[in-house]
Amino acid sequence: MRDFNFFEPYIKEPEKTNSKRLVTLSVLTIVGFMMIFYPVKNFYEVKTLQKEIAALNEVLEAPENIHKLQHIEVLGIELAELKEKQQLFNDLQTSMEEQEIISDLLIQWILQEIPHDIYFDSINVTEDEIQIQSKAPHKFVIAQMEHNLRHSIHFDEVFIPSITENNGYYSFSITFKAKDVTADGVE
Numbered sequence: 001m002r003d004f005n006f007f008e009p010y011i012k013e014p015e016k017t018n019s020k021r022l023v024t025l026s027v028l029t030i031v032g033f034m035m036i037f038y039p040v041k042n043f044y045e046v047k048t049l050q051k052e053i054a055a056l057n058e059v060l061e062a063p064e065n066i067h068k069l070q071h072i073e074v075l076g077i078e079l080a081e082l083k084e085k086q087q088l089f090n091d092l093q094t095s096m097e098e099q100e101i102i103s104d105l106l107i108q109w110i111l112q113e114i115p116h117d118i119y120f121d122s123i124n125v126t127e128d129e130i131q132i133q134s135k136a137p138h139k140f141v142i143a144q145m146e147h148n149l150r151h152s153i154h155f156d157e158v159f160i161p162s163i164t165e166n167n168g169y170y171s172f173s174i175t176f177k178a179k180d181v182t183a184d185g186v187e
Contacts, residue, residue, distance in 0.1 A: 106178060113148035113155070117141045121171075129177055130155075135169045142172050149176055 005011075059065060110123075110130070118141055121133040136142050142163060149158040158176040165171075 109152070109154040109178075113145065113152050115141045115144045115148070118145055129175060131173065131175045133171070133173050135171050137169060139163065139170055142170060142174075146174065149174070154179055 060069075106125070110132075115136075117137055119135045121135060123133075124131045134145075136145075142160065146158055146160055149155045155176045156179050158174065160172055160174050163170055163172040
């Protein structure tokens with residue numbers, strides 16, 4: 001005998017799910033989850049960072065920290081000024097090291113050529129010229145000094161621009177140049 005099932009026309013066989021549809025649905029679910037999860041995660045991270053910033057601002061705005069920051073700024077300005085001054089001093093030191101210094105040897109060379117009756121008022125030495133303001137009791141002594149300097153191996157271009165007589169003494173100015181001489185006397 002046969003069983004009759006009166007509900008058989010109403011029973012449907014389950015449909016087989018399509019794999020493409022399943023993959024598409026899975027991808028959409030994951031994308032939807034990510035679209036919701038990342039903004040929420042970023043929102044909480046932003047809120048946390050804002051709280052940290054507020055806490056750090058409170059620390060920075062504390063009166064003792066403001067005083068310390070002002071002191072640090074003043075020290076920074078002073079440091080910049082000191083660095084500028086250090087550079088200036090380094091430049092000056094370099095400049096001074098490059099300049100030739102009047103040595104005792106130059107003074108000795110000049111004194112070797114000067115007769116005994118000449119009295120110096122001033123001596124001015126520049127890079128390339130020596131100028132002496134002096135007094136002498138006789139013109140002969142002045143001429144002797146000029147002669148000695150002209151025939152010296154150490155000096156060149158000797159010139160006396162003026163001689164004036166005042167109270168029994170002759171005031172004069174003499175200008176000359178020092179030759180470049182090395183330690184062994186060879187120019």
